[in-house]
Amino acid sequence: MLEARRRDDADWRSGRTFSLVYHAGDEVVSVLRDALSLFVMENGLSPLAFPSLRAFENDVIAIALGLLHGPEGSVGSMTTGGTESILMAVRTAREWGRSVLGIARPKILVPVTAHPAFHKAAHYLDVEVVPVPVGPDFRGDVEAARSLADERTVLVVASAPSYPQGVLDPIAELAALARERRILCHVDACLGGFLLPFVERLGRPLPPFDFRVEGVTSISADLHKYGYAAKGASVVLYRDADLRKHQFFTHTEWPGGLYVSPTMTGTRSGAAIAAAWAVLHYLGEEGYLDLARRVLATTDRLRAGIEAIPGLHVLGEPAMSVLSFVSDRHDVYALGQALERRGWRLDLNQRPASLHLMVTPAHEAHADAFLADLRAAAAEPLSPAAGNAAVYGMLAAVEDRVQVGDFLKGLLDGIYTPGAAP
Numbered sequence: 001m002l003e004a005r006r007r008d009d010a011d012w013r014s015g016r017t018f019s020l021v022y023h024a025g026d027e028v029v030s031v032l033r034d035a036l037s038l039f040v041m042e043n044g045l046s047p048l049a050f051p052s053l054r055a056f057e058n059d060v061i062a063i064a065l066g067l068l069h070g071p072e073g074s075v076g077s078m079t080t081g082g083t084e085s086i087l088m089a090v091r092t093a094r095e096w097g098r099s100v101l102g103i104a105r106p107k108i109l110v111p112v113t114a115h116p117a118f119h120k121a122a123h124y125l126d127v128e129v130v131p132v133p134v135g136p137d138f139r140g141d142v143e144a145a146r147s148l149a150d151e152r153t154v155l156v157v158a159s160a161p162s163y164p165q166g167v168l169d170p171i172a173e174l175a176a177l178a179r180e181r182r183i184l185c186h187v188d189a190c191l192g193g194f195l196l197p198f199v200e201r202l203g204r205p206l207p208p209f210d211f212r213v214e215g216v217t218s219i220s221a222d223l224h225k226y227g228y229a230a231k232g233a234s235v236v237l238y239r240d241a242d243l244r245k246h247q248f249f250t251h252t253e254w255p256g257g258l259y260v261s262p263t264m265t266g267t268r269s270g271a272a273i274a275a276a277w278a279v280l281h282y283l284g285e286e287g288y289l290d291l292a293r294r295v296l297a298t299t300d301r302l303r304a305g306i307e308a309i310p311g312l313h314v315l316g317e318p319a320m321s322v323l324s325f326v327s328d329r330h331d332v333y334a335l336g337q338a339l340e341r342r343g344w345r346l347d348l349n350q351r352p353a354s355l356h357l358m359v360t361p362a363h364e365a366h367a368d369a370f371l372a373d374l375r376a377a378a379a380e381p382l383s384p385a386a387g388n389a390a391v392y393g394m395l396a397a398v399e400d401r402v403q404v405g406d407f408l409k410g411l412l413d414g415i416y417t418p419g420a421a422p
Helices: 002-008 026-038 051-067 082-101 117-125 142-148 171-181 196-201 270-307 332-341 361-378 387-397 401-415
Strands: 075-079 107-111 128-132 153-159 184-188 218-222 234-238 249-251 259-261 312-314 322-327 347-349 354-358
Touching: 026 270, 051 075, 051 234, 051 270, 075 082, 082 117, 082 153, 082 184, 082 218, 082 234, 107 117, 107 142, 117 128, 128 142, 142 171, 153 171, 171 184, 196 270, 270 312, 270 322, 270 361, 322 332, 332 354, 332 361, 332 387, 387 401
Parallel strands: 107 128, 107 153, 153 184, 184 218
Antiparallel strands: 075 234, 218 234, 249 259, 312 322, 322 354, 347 354
């Protein structure tokens, strides 16, 4: 039944899906499966009961800090994914703001291109999000951020890179603003944290994006993206241990004993921790450099091929392997549907409407086939988008975003209904 049900899932193994799965090859998957099976029942809740997991986690954090130039005394924690890492960074900022600055309900400055997990964290933690506009280059507007900061602001957010267009925010400038105001700055490198360091080592010029930037106080980076680990593995890193203490939760009055938890979850999958450690050591620096080289070469081919098709344009200046493109000749969602009919799965962006690619080693052998299908689709007289793409386009244009949110809740409710068709 399991094998039968997966037949209609997104086809990530053959390089025809440009999101959700970061596939580095069957050998890496084999290593992950072995590690997962060895620790399938172990629980990261107790580092005393499972010292192996504690050692794995500390080693993973040390590797991440090394890649992202953590200074002496820097620390971190493993989480289940980017959302939890961001949630922990926002909680840390909230608790720091309350205890250090005396702000009961803090504000955080978040570029509109930053991941929705910041809004999710703020919703759960009763923190106010102040959206920061982006410029024509899709990067956070530093002067707008400066004008929006006030006495309740505790955190400035930057992305390395942002997901929609794959561009780097002006991290040095936003971190400088945070230093001026003596507040925190979080860099969300969930997407780039385990690729950008190798992009640099391959000689591609990048502005500083990590702890080398004075004023950056925390960073999130997902192991299960370009770290190629199994799902459920991310890190949140801090410049010093005093700051990380604001992340921890303790409860001293429970009859069941003293309770302390470093992150949001209590029980944590030992399998995900062990698999992350295993893939980092299996690939090593040489392996990650090779994968980065292949990903960048494939991205270059795709970007050049897209730009060569009349009417198609890549947005902004993507920093690594994530990009989006628009069409001035077609309804771009209809173009996406034409590609889907040919077996390709791309994400749909809004504001502006565009198609989104996330490139991995799995796409290396299929870039030319994708570009051929894209050229053919772009040459067709496409009808307006229909079905899900049409609904997406319609919702993107609705001004009442509360109404759109209510629609999405209803959609989610219908998807997760007991007995619903698979």
